[in-house]
Amino acid sequence: MFGGRAIHRLLRERLQSQTTSSPVLSSLISKKEHEGVGSTTTKSLRALALFGAGVTGLLGFATVSSCDEAEHGLDAPSYPWPHKGILSSYDHASIRRGHQVYQQVCASCHSMSLVSYRDLVGVAYTEEETKAMAAEIEVVDGPNDEGEMFTRPGKLSDRFPQPYSNEQAARFANGGAYPPDLSLVTKARHNGQNYVFALLTGYRDPPAGVSIREGLHYNPYFPGGAIAMPKMLNDGAVEYEDGVPATEAQMGKDIVSFLSWAAEPEMEERKLMGFKWILVLSLALLQAGYYRRLRWSVLKSRKLVLDVVN
Numbered sequence: 001m002f003g004g005r006a007i008h009r010l011l012r013e014r015l016q017s018q019t020t021s022s023p024v025l026s027s028l029i030s031k032k033e034h035e036g037v038g039s040t041t042t043k044s045l046r047a048l049a050l051f052g053a054g055v056t057g058l059l060g061f062a063t064v065s066s067c068d069e070a071e072h073g074l075d076a077p078s079y080p081w082p083h084k085g086i087l088s089s090y091d092h093a094s095i096r097r098g099h100q101v102y103q104q105v106c107a108s109c110h111s112m113s114l115v116s117y118r119d120l121v122g123v124a125y126t127e128e129e130t131k132a133m134a135a136e137i138e139v140v141d142g143p144n145d146e147g148e149m150f151t152r153p154g155k156l157s158d159r160f161p162q163p164y165s166n167e168q169a170a171r172f173a174n175g176g177a178y179p180p181d182l183s184l185v186t187k188a189r190h191n192g193q194n195y196v197f198a199l200l201t202g203y204r205d206p207p208a209g210v211s212i213r214e215g216l217h218y219n220p221y222f223p224g225g226a227i228a229m230p231k232m233l234n235d236g237a238v239e240y241e242d243g244v245p246a247t248e249a250q251m252g253k254d255i256v257s258f259l260s261w262a263a264e265p266e267m268e269e270r271k272l273m274g275f276k277w278i279l280v281l282s283l284a285l286l287q288a289g290y291y292r293r294l295r296w297s298v299l300k301s302r303k304l305v306l307d308v309v310n
Contacts, residue, residue, distance in 0.1 A: 074220045076191050076198035083260065087275065089268045090261050096124035097240055098258025101251050105232050106182065109174065111162045114183035115262050118156035123261065130156060137161050175215050177228035186256070187263045193256050195221065200252045203231040 083090045099120065102112070117134040121127050134154035139161075142149035154161075163179075164170040171178050186192035198221045206218035206225075216226040233255075238246045261267075 073223045073225065074198075074202075076194035076221055078191075079194055079197060081193055081256075081260070083257070083267070087271060089271075090123075091257055092124060093242065094254045094257040095261050097242070097244065097251075098254035098256070098261075099124055100240065101233075101238055101255045102182075102258060104238050105251075106255070107160070107163060109163055109170075109179040109229075110182045111164075111179075112160045112183045112262060113162065113181055114159070116157060116159050117154065119262075119265060121156070123265070124258075127156075134158060175228060179229070182259055182262070184263045186260050192263075193260055196259060197252045197256045199227075200233050200255065201248055 082088060102110075117130050120133075121130050125133065134156055137154040137158070138151045139154050139158050140149055141152050144150055164173065167178055186196060189195045199219060202219050202221045203217060204220070206212050210218065210225070212218050212226050216228055217230050218225055219227045233248045233251045235247050238251060240246055244250060
């Protein structure tokens with residue numbers, strides 16, 4: 001025990017003396033210590049740089065998001081439309097009310113050039129009601145035998161009347177803004193149904209620091225936030241035939257249902273046809289599986305014996 005301690009003491013003294021006497025070894029040791037401190041500093045700076053880059057990226061993303069929001073408008077909330085299910089159909093009472101809202105509120109500025117009166121038969125009105133509705137308008141037709149144009153009462157094959165004769169007249173009457181055609185608006189806009197509902201019910205006072213030019217109205221869901229169309233849906237603006245209270249939300253829901261039907265009048269038939277095809281193909285698949293099992297069960301269950309002797 002004593003001998004081991006003495007040897008350990010001698011080796012330690014020898015090493016200390018060599019370290020003190022050798023400047024090269026001392027410089028190496030100090031260099032190692034400096035490199036250790038430098039590597040710790042480098043790691044700290046690197047972590048700080050990564051943190052700064054992350055914060056800059058988040059700030060840049062927030063800036064891009066706010067700019068995109070200002071340019072393209074707020075994202076419309078998602079609403080539970082009753083006809084969005086796989087086997088769901090349109091609310092035809094809502095379509096009829098929506099057509100009434102369109103006639104009394106929207107038709108004075110917006111056209112629906114792709115919809116005919118006959119399209120309403122069996123969807124929202126009877127044939128007699130639709131004929132009476134079409135007869136209320138006058139249509140320029142012709143030429144007659146004398147080569148002159150004439151006016152006649154509307155009929156089922158006529159399309160909805162145009163509020164303006166051309167685009168220039170529409171812009172002149174609306175301060176330079178051109179009211180879009182509503183025939184396919186729920187398909188032409190991103191997130192169409194939700195966007196139209198949010199736009200019609202999203203009018204509000206501009207926030208602090210936001211100035212709106214005279215003749216425009218603030219709506220955060222419209223690209224740019226300033227829209228030429230004033231708020232058109234107000235409580236009680238329409239008196240429904242079926243007695244449903246005409247609140248702003250109810251009218252917005254009904255007009256969106258009507259515009260959704262106008263953009264996709266074949267939706268119910270398409271869903272029904274798809275369900276029929278799925279049913280037929282499922283039965284065909286079961287029959288094919290049974291036939292395969294019937295025909296191949298004999299071949300798959302037979303046993304082959306190889307007689308090597310004979």
